[in-house]
Amino acid sequence: MKPLAWRTYPGRLLRLWRTSLQFRTVTITVVLSGVAVLAIGSYISVSIGNQLFAAKSQQVQDDARSAHNLAQDVFDSAIPTSADAGPTVELDTLSITAQQKILSSTSNPGNTALEILRTPGQSTPQIMQSTSTSDFPDVVSDALRSRVTADPSHVQLQSVALPDGSPGIVVGSRVTVQSAGYYELYLVYSLKDEQNTLGFVLQTLLLGGLALIVLIAMVTWVVVRLVVGPIRTAAETSEKLAAGQLEERIPERGDDVIATLARSFNGMADSLQQQIVKLAELSRLQQRFVSDVSHELRTPLTTIRLAGDVLYDQRESFAPSTARTAELLHTQVERFEVLLADLLEVSRYDAGAVELEFEPTNLVRLVEEAVDSMTPLAEGRGSSLTVVAPGGYFEAEVDARRIRRILRNLLGNAVEHGEGKPIVVSVDSNATAIAISVRDHGIGMTALEASRVFDRFWRADPSRQRTIGGTGLGLAISLEDATVHEGWLEVWSEPSSGTCFRLTLPRERGRPIAASPLALEPAIEGDADD
Template sequence: MRRLPPVRQIRQSLPVRITVLMLVIVTVVMTVLSVFVATHVRDGMFEERLKQILADSTQRVDWVQTSFNRSSLESVDQVQDLAYQLMVEQREASSGVGGIGVMLMRDPNSTSTNVINAVVDEQLAPVITDDLRAKVREAGGNYWQSVSIPTAAGDQPGIVVGSTIELPMVGTYDMYLVYSLAPEERTITMINQILAVGTVGMLIIVGILMLIMSYRALLPVRRAAHAAEQVSLGNLSVRLQIEGEDELATLGNAFNDMTSHLQRQILDYRQLANLQQRFVSDVSHELRTPLASIQIGADIISSDLDELPQHLRRPAKLMGEQVERFSDMLADLLEISRVDARTARVEHEHTDLVALVTQVCAMHAQIIERAGVEVRITAPETGVEAAVDRVRVERVVRNLLLNAVEFSEGNPIDITLAQTATSVAIKVRDHGVGMTDEVASRVFDRFYRADPSRQRTTGGTGLGLAISAEDAQLHGGILTVLSCPQAGSSFVLLLPRFADREIDELPRAVYDDDIIAARARWARTHPGDVDTTVGVSETTGRDLGTFSDEALADEDDEVADEVGGDESDGAEDGEERT
């Protein structure tokens, strides 16, 4: 099983996210608590130790001063000896309360001419700074200061207490007592370690408990999510097992009720759809017999049209046209009913597509002439041939042609044919009103009309493009559209060239560089109408992603190099027919 990255795992797993959030909260709380406890203990121990040190230092300074006052000294040497002796005694006596040194230094402001040597511990001498001596003289009594005491094992925290004493015959001297706080530091370190270990242990315990609890608590939610996935795949028979009477049980009951309701509704819709399909199919088949009789009568009347009275000729002609239109509409309804019933079949036969397109244009020459448009057919000199269902392809071309005539606004219509080793393409390009992307995304829907107020001039049921898309899909191809408002539309029918081979190479005709450029210009002033952020292959095709990625990549590179350049490739090695 592939392991997810930590961040993605946290985002996709609610138990993990809850556990991580709880661990963060516990970590913050324990950190604040540990800092508070450590600080409080440290400050309390320091204050208590400071009181003890000040009391001890005061007692020893008083003892030294009393000893000098009571002594009967007759010379400076005797003062020197007594001073040394007292400093040694006090150092040994203060060791019980953490004292590590006692020093005696002459007051720099003393005016006595008699001087004794200072009693100094060379290892502790650096802690007696000039600033400390100046503060002792200013205080006029006991003055303490926190210092860092250098030792062989490293610096240790300590306190120095300085006081002034009067020595016989030699004047004022400063007495400094040095106390170590190393035991207190070790105690605080031990407390911090205990707090750290306790915090880590608590985090582990809380993390495990939260993961287990959240996993078990969210088990119904995971079951619901899995059931929802099954419903999204179409399995409406899935149901949740209900346990308890809490909110999750309420959710499970609601889910089960929803799936049951959906199952009943979809069953009803399917039955209704089947009835509608059967109705359309039955009505269409039943109408064929009376329509055939009517059409025979209309043909007989049309054949004797010149013998009719003048005032009956036009109604007879209109009746013939409407009967023909009704026949086409009935054929569309029958075809869409076959598609819905999945009974439509494709009969492949070798077909000359250039001749087929030319024939379709000739069959509708009157409509084209009446609309005042020019149809230009461009195809390779070698022709375009493929194994297709001739009837279906002819219907697709007819629908695309009549649709282009309807919306060309009198501008020319270009029909381009092209082929590769595995595919053929027929592109119908008009230069009319065009469409926005929203309209283009729905143009293959049944009965959809982009502008309901627009009056049709070529008739139809509104099923033409929908049936054309189905015909293309039955062949294993696609019908795509690329359009731009006021620049026209380009419909491309892309089909496999052979019935037993898939498309792995796209003809150059599926691309429309002029429409792509027009879309880019239109998007500058109408950004909501077209989307120019997608690639060439995506804008060209409705579903080109179903074909070979390598073929699309090669064609995209080709188009990217040629957009805005020479656009004569579509007619290269070809001829134009009208």
């Protein structure tokens, strides 16, 4: 697997690009600097190359004019021989002498070659052979010869590539030889020295550009580190503050902008800490007050309960109005006891003092027990309770007491608002979760009402009286019970179509829920008939 480790580099670089401001800034600076250095270096290299070529071209043209004049002088001073004698030794020797003089007159004889060619298409006898230096390259083109023939009064120039790969310049002109007609003088100049000079300049520009980019990267890294360091410290301090470590602060150094930011941040943290501590103290006092009141009310409530039970047991001997009063007293005392119990439970959740007792529980059996306990009440309201459990993994690690309380609250709510229609309790599970849904076909709720159904002491219709004796905290406590199990308690409802509450719990503690095995919304509207 090690040879394939390079495949992870793009992902690592992308992750580093997203998470590191310092890496992003340095990379952007290096790339832009590289583009700028490349553009400037290209311009400088092209400019230097053009200047070297222009200077060499001017020098070559000057040398060519001098060589032309020298060659013409040499041939003009020659003593012509008879035209019938053929090529003479004097003229051949004279051409060799002209070669030596012409080459010695150039600025760089070692890198210059010479060739003398007879102009074609002449009627005069050829009394002097064409000649060239031994190292003359075959680079004279027909186009250049045509230009020399067409414009003999000027020196003609052409760029060529020499056999050794180096660039060169060919310069041509026409000279006149008495009794022999016209001959063409060609000089080939090598630009190898200029090419080496340009290569050295390019190498210097490349090394200087790389050194400049590295220097810019180092300077950028240092500058960004000076800026990003305090920002990273502020981010880490913010995370610690968010985690509850309210005493954390950013170190303050100097009087620059970063120090001002640190002082402002610390001032904000001090203010937040004071407010949070104050709110926490108020919340603690409130929770303590609720807990103390609940406990203190239990003693007089117990006395009232005992007295009420005595009156309730003897209600048949009382007058009808007194008997009714005894029954109301008994009912309200029971509701008061339930309300005190719910308030104590809410105070425990607010204080974060809830402890769960997990145990493997068969939720189908738990649902059946809850349904059996609510059946008499449902039948009294004209509703039937049906349990649907298709089979599967129904056992889960839960606090059975709290889940039973959730079921009682959901079933009581369904009976209260089901309007005497059937109530269906479904249980199903998958590999990661188990779900219980309670579906009634009663009055239902609007979307706004459904969004507030878990609020404490909230009722969709305040004028509607509770007939089961709920305290208004049942669904709020049920949501807390589901949350502490790391589960979900959700609701779907539509006016005149009923309501469905779905409780989804993880099968194992600490294992996340992938998906609920039960649908929250009904597959077909009006499924009460089904």
